[in-house]
Amino acid sequence: MPTMLTDVFRGHPIHLPHSHQPDFTSLPELPDSYTWTSKDDPLFTAPLSPQAAVENIPLIDLNHPDAANQIGHACRTWGAFQIANHGVPLELLQGIEFLTGSLFQLPVQRKLKAARSDTGFAGYGVARISSFFNKKMWSEGFTITGSPLNNFRKLWPKFHLNYCDIVEQYEEQMQKLASKLMWLSLKSLGVSEGDIKWATVSSDLNWAQSALQLNHYPVCPEPDRAMGLAPHTDSTLLTILYQNNTAGLQVFRDDLGWVTVPPVPGSLVVNVGDLFHILSNGLFKSVIHRARVNQIRSRLSVAFLWGPRSDTKISPVPKLVSPDESPLYRSVTWTEYLRTKATHFNKALSMIRNHREE
Numbered sequence: 001m002p003t004m005l006t007d008v009f010r011g012h013p014i015h016l017p018h019s020h021q022p023d024f025t026s027l028p029e030l031p032d033s034y035t036w037t038s039k040d041d042p043l044f045t046a047p048l049s050p051q052a053a054v055e056n057i058p059l060i061d062l063n064h065p066d067a068a069n070q071i072g073h074a075c076r077t078w079g080a081f082q083i084a085n086h087g088v089p090l091e092l093l094q095g096i097e098f099l100t101g102s103l104f105q106l107p108v109q110r111k112l113k114a115a116r117s118d119t120g121f122a123g124y125g126v127a128r129i130s131s132f133f134n135k136k137m138w139s140e141g142f143t144i145t146g147s148p149l150n151n152f153r154k155l156w157p158k159f160h161l162n163y164c165d166i167v168e169q170y171e172e173q174m175q176k177l178a179s180k181l182m183w184l185s186l187k188s189l190g191v192s193e194g195d196i197k198w199a200t201v202s203s204d205l206n207w208a209q210s211a212l213q214l215n216h217y218p219v220c221p222e223p224d225r226a227m228g229l230a231p232h233t234d235s236t237l238l239t240i241l242y243q244n245n246t247a248g249l250q251v252f253r254d255d256l257g258w259v260t261v262p263p264v265p266g267s268l269v270v271n272v273g274d275l276f277h278i279l280s281n282g283l284f285k286s287v288i289h290r291a292r293v294n295q296i297r298s299r300l301s302v303a304f305l306w307g308p309r310s311d312t313k314i315s316p317v318p319k320l321v322s323p324d325e326s327p328l329y330r331s332v333t334w335t336e337y338l339r340t341k342a343t344h345f346n347k348a349l350s351m352i353r354n355h356r357e358e
């Protein structure tokens, strides 16, 4: 039996005293513990791209005949793109937004009944990467993998079944979409299903697994000095992100600085994760992104974090490695990678890298 995502952080506890945290969502001013400077995060004061209006991650119509190449280009240049005509029913997007909103509106004491434990994967709490930063993030999260039934029962003693149903439908749609996006982007590199055996053993997608991360960024009294979610790359193959109609997500480009991803109603944001970077032998870039907050409207997002089954070794596709060079990365399972990330955070990718002899 391969390790499931639920077991990934056994032996990798994060000690974060969520239960002793006051209800920060209603603080009248920003406490020092939530005030960020470039000492807390070197990218905190990196410039906001002045060109964001002209240069932004592409919005790709999945029905366009050239969608594969557009996606491929976006994965190589940005590591992120938005998609329209993705086929996920609008009611389902509204449903997951409603669920997320009602979850975070619950009283803190109720949410804490479903708190994530130090070594746990699922439940309510601060972002796992919080332990790498000295300051607190202006957000709260809820992680789901497998059935949310037990946790949802604690949150909503009466209506948990309706909410479980929404999660199940949402995950089903996301799985189909994620695999479609993976094959479209690989197609642009000349890689087809026959080239990746672990992903084609069966068509019912049991070569993949996933988690859902619900995020809430409450209204903040001093948004310019606060951080919603600190810069990171996702440890996934792909992440599909739904954001409500409030801006906050930013992606980083070395040549542009921070670029705000404007919410486009009905569309979804897709991020290249570290495992896709490895699989593509570095051709696709896992994108550094963060979430900022604002003083007027609270923000919700739902990230579908998608990767291979835990026993699958991910390594660069041989076709993408030139014959006289070794692959850029050694092989790694999702579980191994998540554990490396839990200990070494943004050094994780370079730790998997093969060092070429000159």
Ligand SMILES: C=C1C[C@]23C[C@H]1CC[C@H]2[C@@]12CCC[C@@](C)(C(=O)O1)[C@H]2[C@@H]3C(=O)O
Pocket (backbone or CB within 6 Å): 127, 128, 129, 130, 143, 211, 213, 232, 233, 234, 235, 236, 303, 305, 338, 341
């Ligand atoms: C499957 C995943 C991916 C995780 C860990 C685990 C469950 C929660 C995911 C996130 C979600 C929020 C950002 C992040 C950086 C975090 O702190 O928790 C993500 C992390 C990763 O992509 O590394």
Ligand SMILES: O=C(O)CCC(=O)C(=O)O
Pocket (backbone or CB within 6 Å): 213, 215, 229, 234, 241, 243, 248, 249, 289, 290, 291, 300, 301, 303
């Ligand atoms: O809230 C957002 O826009 C980003 C969320 C995110 O990056 C994540 O959950 O991994």
Ligand SMILES: [Fe+2]
Pocket (backbone or CB within 6 Å): 232, 233, 234, 239, 289, 303
């Ligand atoms: Fe992320």
